[in-house]
Amino acid sequence: MPEVNHKDxxxxxxxxLCVSTKMENLTVIGDFVASVAKEFGLDDDxxxxxxxxxxxxxxxxxxxxxCGKSNGMVRLTCQILDDDLVVTIHDHGRAFDPQTVxxxxxxxxxxxxxxxxxxxxxxxxxxxxxxxxxxxxxxxxLIMKKRLHRGKQAL
Amino acid sequence: xxxxxxxxxxxxxxxxxxxxxxxxAADLEGAxxxxxxxxxxxxxxxxxxxxxxxxxxxxxxxSTLKQTRRWNRGDLRLCNVPPRISGVLDMAGLTPLFxxxxxxxxxxxxx
Numbered sequence: 001m002p003e004v005n006h007k008d009x010x011x012x013x014x015x016x017l018c019v020s021t022k023m024e025n026l027t028v029i030g031d032f033v034a035s036v037a038k039e040f041g042l043d044d045d046x047x048x049x050x051x052x053x054x055x056x057x058x059x060x061x062x063x064x065x066x067c068g069k070s071n072g073m074v075r076l077t078c079q080i081l082d083d084d085l086v087v088t089i090h091d092h093g094r095a096f097d098p099q100t101v102x103x104x105x106x107x108x109x110x111x112x113x114x115x116x117x118x119x120x121x122x123x124x125x126x127x128x129x130x131x132x133x134x135x136x137x138x139x140x141x142l143i144m145k146k147r148l149h150r151g152k153q154a155l
Numbered sequence: 156x157x158x159x160x161x162x163x164x165x166x167x168x169x170x171x172x173x174x175x176x177x178x179x180a181a182d183l184e185g186a187x188x189x190x191x192x193x194x195x196x197x198x199x200x201x202x203x204x205x206x207x208x209x210x211x212x213x214x215x216x217x218s219t220l221k222q223t224r225r226w227n228r229g230d231l232r233l234c235n236v237p238p239r240i241s242g243v244l245d246m247a248g249l250t251p252l253f254x255x256x257x258x259x260x261x262x263x264x265x266x
Contacts, residue, residue: 026178027156048239051174052207059177059209106248110224113217118210118247119177125246 012040012080021062021091022070029058029076036078042085046146049126050087056119057089057142065093065140080148084128089142095134157204158186166197166266168259172204180211187219196222196229199262203235213247220252230254234262 017032019025033054037047058074066072075090104116123144124130133141156179157172167190175183190198200216202208208216216231223229234256236244244250256262 023178023181026176027174030174030176045239048207052209052243055176055207055209059211104247106246108248110217110221110252113221113249113252114214118213122210122243122246 010080010082014077014079015039016075016077018073018075020070021066021072021074021093023059023062025074026055026058026062029074030055032076033078040078040080040085042148046085046148050085050144050146053123053126053130053144053146054087054089056123057144060119061089061091061093061140064096065091067094083148084145085148087144087146089144090139092139095140098132156182158182160186160190162195163263166199166263167195168199168201168263170201170203171208172206174206175208175212177209177211180209180215183212184215187215191219191222194226196226197266198223198231199256199259199266200231200233201235201259201262202233202237202240203259205237205240208240208243210247213243213249217249217252228266230266232256232262232265234259 015036017029019028030051033051034047037050042050054076058076061074062068072091072093077088079086098120101120102116103121104118105112127144128147129145131143133143156174157170159170161168161170169186171183198219220231223231232254235258236255254265256265
């Protein structure tokens with residue numbers, strides 16, 4: 001994809017997907033991320049991290065923000081801004097406080113496993129930054145960034 | 156996405172391939188519950204062609220591991236784990252919980 005260079009800034013066009021919150025669309029979202037990765041020439045490690053983090057973020061929107069209802073909408077945009085791939089996920093479901101969500105204890109014995117928000121934890125581990133914004137009018141926005149090692153990029 | 160279950164005399168082999176996203180993970184939960192209901196408690200999960208597995212898929216592995224270990228010599232073991240999946244297992248602190256083998260033959264022979 002041609003990139004625009006604004007005084008040494010690298011900015012690609014935004015690629016966007018807007019789908020309803022039915023669970024089957026997680027596969028559509030995964031395919032979209034794969035095509036974005038191809039378009040932007042992302043390496044396999046970055047592609048893997050972003051696909052996983054986006055899947056976890058979107059299933060949270062479907063299950064928690066929209067309580068499993070399939071008639072909500074989720075909008076995903078991807079763009080390279082300088083050295084980062086920036087992924088934005090937007091919805092109008094219920095807001096939540098990410099601080100109060102318990103993270104899993106990854107050193108607990110087997111009996112205590114399976115508790116805590118493993119998806120949210122993995123998003124935070126896989127991406128370089130994960131930031132939630134909640135607005136009563138604008139809706140919920142999640143911005144995740146992944147640092148790119150541009151020397152290796154095919155861009 | 157691939158979820159294939161093959162029954163051997165002493166063990167069941169669950170082959171995973173492609174992307175086990177949070178939607179497809181429901182099929183994995185289903186495959187494991189079929190084995191649990193049939194009282195097949197010796198399971199090998201072959202991850203050879205697995206591209207990624209969501210947290211829901213990981214929770215299915217954890218919950219099935221717990222169930223199998225309640226039975227005599229029951230276990231859920233992993234083999235052919237690709238490097239990126241191995242990285243996720245490490246990230247989630249799951250590596251120490253599972254017996255992990257380099258190949259299917261060693262995994263089957265371990266039971």
